[in-house]
Amino acid sequence: MQIAITRKVSPSIANCELTHLARVPIDLALAEKQHAAYEQCLATLGCEVHSLPAEPGLPDSVFVEDTAVIFDELAIIARPGAESRRAETASIGAALRPYRDLRFIEAPGTVDGGDVLVVGRSVFVGLSARTNRAAVDQMQSWLAPFGYTVTGVPVSGCLHLKSAITRVGPQTVLLNPDWVPTESFNRLEIIVVDASEPYAANGLLIGSTVLYPMAYSRTRSRLEAQRVRLAFVDVSELAKAEGAVTCCSLILFSESRQSSSRAAI
Numbered sequence: 001m002q003i004a005i006t007r008k009v010s011p012s013i014a015n016c017e018l019t020h021l022a023r024v025p026i027d028l029a030l031a032e033k034q035h036a037a038y039e040q041c042l043a044t045l046g047c048e049v050h051s052l053p054a055e056p057g058l059p060d061s062v063f064v065e066d067t068a069v070i071f072d073e074l075a076i077i078a079r080p081g082a083e084s085r086r087a088e089t090a091s092i093g094a095a096l097r098p099y100r101d102l103r104f105i106e107a108p109g110t111v112d113g114g115d116v117l118v119v120g121r122s123v124f125v126g127l128s129a130r131t132n133r134a135a136v137d138q139m140q141s142w143l144a145p146f147g148y149t150v151t152g153v154p155v156s157g158c159l160h161l162k163s164a165i166t167r168v169g170p171q172t173v174l175l176n177p178d179w180v181p182t183e184s185f186n187r188l189e190i191i192v193v194d195a196s197e198p199y200a201a202n203g204l205l206i207g208s209t210v211l212y213p214m215a216y217s218r219t220r221s222r223l224e225a226q227r228v229r230l231a232f233v234d235v236s237e238l239a240k241a242e243g244a245v246t247c248c249s250l251i252l253f254s255e256s257r258q259s260s261s262r263a264a265i
């Protein structure tokens with residue numbers, strides 16, 4: 001059983017962190033409607049959706065991806081790079097505790113889950129404004145005994161590693177070469193975003209389908225040409241808060257304490 005942990009949009013999302021975008025008004029009702037459709041899409045793709053209540057005092061708390069990184073063997077509770085987001089992790093730790101042993105990133109380490117891309121036993125960690133080497137070292141110490149390799153990758157021009165690269169197949173990634181070095185991923189099959197759509201590299205692979213924003217028609221054509229199966233969502237309001245599709249859920253397999261041989265998600 002694949003579980004998706006989500007959290008409703010905070011009524012204070014207008015006060016979200018912004019790094020690369022100018023602040024523009026966010027239509028809360030529309031954001032909530034789009035988020036509900038996102039949750040429905042996850043359910044249609046076979047996920048059991050555990051939807052946590054909104055956190056009115058935590059503007060960015062809908063972006064649950066940043067609070068944890070989940071492996072078959074354990075879950076790592078993040079220490080988000082933005083101070084304003086640190087309180088988001090407590091309730092996520094409580095939600096994950098029934099499913100996984102937990103590890104906690106400690107100071108001086110900081111990591112946002114959006115900076116962590118897992119492909120099988122390879123863990124790529126974006127060295128961004130939010131994530132540092134100390135966190136990479138802590139992750140390596142916990143994951144190496146299970147056979148994972150943890151590698152820091154420079155990220156520039158965007159918020160997170162997964163703004164620039166996400167999985168769209170078992171060994172295939174969608175990538176913006178302006179924001180991450182392509183050569184760091186040369187063991188993988190690479191599909192490059194259309195140059196006119198820099199934000200198009202973020203898709204969420206669920207089973208064999210990629211949940212994908214409807215905004216990026218040119219990159220969509222590239223994916224379809226490579227026979228990537230897509231399910232479309234409109235996340236225009238959350239995009240104004242620098243969110244995309246991976247960031248609104250944490251995905252895990254509930255039976256994996258028993259079956260640790262499954263490829264990491």
Ligand code: CIR
Nearest residue numbers: 016017063114241242243247
């Ligand atoms: C932030 O700056 O932290 C939020 N406004 C956006 C976080 C998006 N998270 C993600 O892409 N993983």
